[in-house]
Amino acid sequence: MDTTRRTILRGMAAAPVAAAVGGLALPTEAAAAAGKYRLKGRSAPRWAPGHSYRSVINRLSPLLGGPVPVAEVLTRTPALEAKRIPHWPTRDDDDGTKPRPDSEPEELLHAFRWADTDFFTTEWRPQGITTNYDANGSAPRTLLVSWYGRLGARRQGARISIVKWDAAGEPTYQHVLLVEPNRVRTEESEHDDFIGTDLHAGGIAWYGNKLYVADSTETRPGLRVFDLSRIFKVTRGPGVGRQPDGTYQAYGYDYVLPQCYAYDASGSATKGLTFSQVSMDRTGRRPALLVSEFTGAHCRLARWELRGERSGYLHSVKSSWEGTANGEDGVQGAVRANGKYYFSASRTSKNPGELRSWSGGTRRGKRESFLNIGCEDLSYSRMNGRAALWSLGEYANDESDDRRAPFSRYVYAVRP
Template sequence: MDTTRRTVLKGMAAAPLAAAAGGLLVPSTAEASELSASRFTLSRRDAPSFAPRYPYDGVIARLRPYLGEPVSLATVAGSADNKAEHVARWPAPSGTPSRPYRFDVEPQRRVPGHAFKWASADPDDFVGKKWRPQGITQDYDADGTSPAKTLLVSWYDTKGNQGARLSVVNWSTSGEITYRHVLLVDPYSEPDDQGELRDDIGALDLHAGGIARYGHHLYIADSMYRAKKPYFPGIRVFDLRQFFKVTKGEGIGRQPDGRTFHAHGYTYVLPQTHAYDWSGRARKLVISQVSVDRTASGPGLLVSEYAKSGSPRLVRWPFTAAGALRPGAEWAHAVPRGTNTQGAVKVGSAYYLTTSHSSERAGELRRWRENWAAGPRHRSRLNIGVEDLSYDGSGSGALWTLGEYANDERRDPRAPFSRYVYAVRP
């Protein structure tokens, strides 16, 4: 997560914990009240906040004569135009005493054959600093049965002018790994100078710190600072059945001819369909990560927050039968000593959280049980710049994760290999 352009909310320490019988720690009365599920609510928004009179679905429908019929995720995956590189063997340490090797993922944690790096030939992907990978999700998240064959990875533009993009990755343990980048866009309508309605698409001001695929919905965490003031919109939602093909060209939006659309050189766009805004009475939640939790009576969305200090909170919102989010949370927990949380998933009765420690130190995978106050039961080292988590429970039991920082192995033998996408064992 970029803490230079997008300053993360500080001072989010949870209320103190009080001692209880048997030596275990339980929340104080004040903290229990703060963490009451009834205080964590979301409200659905079906139009841009700056133009609430013009719902997204109406804009998308009016754009169809120009953009054509929507295409599916499978169609976009089948048109992949980039080739990733298998990582059969992780590079051996090659540092020197004056330039020591920066430690990376513990070998015993890696799942053999489950690692790749973005195309070295593309300056924006493996060694570029403009785009940073953030979130990851895969097929098992979507339906609870399918193994990871299509991985989705979110990126944000550190320069701020192109917003966020999604990589659709055709994953294989032995064959080719191909992918295509798609620009995430905001469909909107607003009156022009003559008062006539103008339908268009624009780039999203979106960090895309975590993503989760459930059914045909793609949920993307959205939290950041704008002009040094906190911005808490909540969660953006996209329909993976509604990719649109645009004319490849510079800039974004409707072109002077009135009929063609550009998207910063991308061939496909994925428009936002709705959002969930924070409306809770608890201290505002910095929603930085989302994952699908299938361990309770019904599937839900597990949301975690990044906290530079103090205790981040985990909150679970249940899904409806149609795959939408219920407005009221099911529960909320505070994670003591869990700062810099980047990803969180639940596997059985255990919670796994990734934490990062800047661009100079290795990240961690931490395992917690329901008794949060007892502390993490296990810690293991992950890559520098570790980000989101996604659990594949189809058989492999792998935890997929990734790193955000740019690599250049040719210039720096200590490179942390952070731009890898890989799986580890829980």
């Protein structure tokens, strides 16, 4: 996992102009509170503070035909077809060659692979995962997976896949580009617009209608918030944002999901924390976000409590708990369940990853089982009384330092 993404799109934004804030009520701009880790809310782009995300989205909505519900994204345009896998394939199953196989995760409950276009591409890598169980506690029927663009797709930023999940059928999915609303001024006019993001999207968490995306950029770490009730259909085309003919495009995608808020690290201590992943934690008195980091010989974690699902925003910008899991490195995802913390830890492109547990305190956790090579984020759910940990693999045999890396780009659930 890359821990930082260079800001490549900031220069695409034009100079800001003044406007009134509109739309639904947002959390107030909170001053930094006392505490080890703190965040500061932000409702507009840094380069255009006079234009809130919400006001730009509200003005864009009628131009884009209004929002598309999550459930309809897969029906308004042809969905891609994933393939359920009853057992863990080796590379031999995919292209006829036979290097050393990947390790099958233990206690495998469900697994599927992406359509060929996404299974083999080297321009996008899947990273984060969350389900509607995170959103509202119901049995998983919809999965969200984040990807970051690299190579030729780097300037596009990040996308999510909305996956229709059914334990008895084949999954279907649709990609949605993450965008940042923007107000643009030209010599001739000014208009509402959007650009791509520069997110690595290493972890995501769905709560109510809000999607939280970890922002691990060194210069402005924190969390970005996207409103899943405001997905919009755009005109398919190679550009991004408003085009000369007045239509809106998104690098060939049919849908965009605009950013509606952000929480930036505040204070030197918090800015030293890498916001590598984020997950939902429903084990405390309030639902909370659990942030964990990939870097270092130890994994630092912090929890921020949330308001109710209708709001979806943070209850406080001050962390309610902080901890350090000694000796845990390479952590790609962390969840709290069954009185423990579970980590997915990657071990390069040469070795299987590990599912590890930690009960708090100063002692190092233990390995519960192996995961696939290139394992990524974690999300906890329950379905039919059965607990599951969802994870996914990022590699598509594209590692320059190890051409033997097996195709392991699967989405799967294991028993904790």
